[in-house]
Amino acid sequence: RWQPIDPKYIGALTLRGSYTEAFHAPQLVELSPAGQQSFPSVVDPFSSQTEQQVEERITGNPLLHPEVAYEWTYGAVYSPKWIKGLTLSADWWHIDMRDIVSGLGAQFIIEHNIPGLVQRGPSSIPGELGPVTLVLDPNENLAGAIFEGLDYEAIYIMDSTIFGGSDWGRITTTINGTWLSRAELQTMPDTKRFGIAGEFLPTGFSLTSSLPRNRANVSVFYDGPADTWAGGLSVGAVMHYVGQYEDDNISLV
Numbered sequence: 001r002w003q004p005i006d007p008k009y010i011g012a013l014t015l016r017g018s019y020t021e022a023f024h025a026p027q028l029v030e031l032s033p034a035g036q037q038s039f040p041s042v043v044d045p046f047s048s049q050t051e052q053q054v055e056e057r058i059t060g061n062p063l064l065h066p067e068v069a070y071e072w073t074y075g076a077v078y079s080p081k082w083i084k085g086l087t088l089s090a091d092w093w094h095i096d097m098r099d100i101v102s103g104l105g106a107q108f109i110i111e112h113n114i115p116g117l118v119q120r121g122p123s124s125i126p127g128e129l130g131p132v133t134l135v136l137d138p139n140e141n142l143a144g145a146i147f148e149g150l151d152y153e154a155i156y157i158m159d160s161t162i163f164g165g166s167d168w169g170r171i172t173t174t175i176n177g178t179w180l181s182r183a184e185l186q187t188m189p190d191t192k193r194f195g196i197a198g199e200f201l202p203t204g205f206s207l208t209s210s211l212p213r214n215r216a217n218v219s220v221f222y223d224g225p226a227d228t229w230a231g232g233l234s235v236g237a238v239m240h241y242v243g244q245y246e247d248d249n250i251s252l253v
Helices: 106-112
Strands: 011-024 035-038 056-059 067-080 086-102 118-120 132-138 140-159 170-186 199-201 209-211 214-223 234-242
Touching: 106 132
Parallel strands: 056 132
Antiparallel strands: 011 067, 035 056, 067 086, 086 140, 118 132, 140 170, 170 214, 199 209, 214 234
């Protein structure tokens, strides 16, 4: 943390930054070669002959090695001198995850038709791939994923005494959110990274669910004045916003 300017001139300005390295060893269930069989519901975009449910074999991998991650952030916090009670902050962050331990999930594997993990039978329709008969889903050290974005926040605390009258409490307004600038996934060391920001990932993979580029929260709260009957009163409202994301419905049909 560093305050480059005396607060008496323009208010309090603080610059901050951090660097972190993380380490996570595989769990026993991820290392055990013993597997399990399941029959998930899938949709095959390459063949109309694939049944709704296919056989999936999920196995551990004794050759796994630990996951590692590298993260850095830098940003600023500013409380302007001329607007009492206002605090603004913004932080740019970057996360580089490597050797992620995970299975990909049957739907993800089929959608990307990953060689060696999808077995197909003979096709009865000329020019179309054959039906999926088996999906192999071993735990692997995936090549990694990169996430990058901006966290921002604005807080304004309005104390009623600024109007020169009696104290009738204070109102706190908060706006915070995240802009996902970059999200890339590399499923195997010999494959290229591809973007997943603003998309919905099929269930079964560790980086699953929606990844919208924008998320935000807005809240307004009123707190009663101290040493009065309303001293313990606190009421407010919170609104959550999740931006749009692309979903071709393959996993939902």
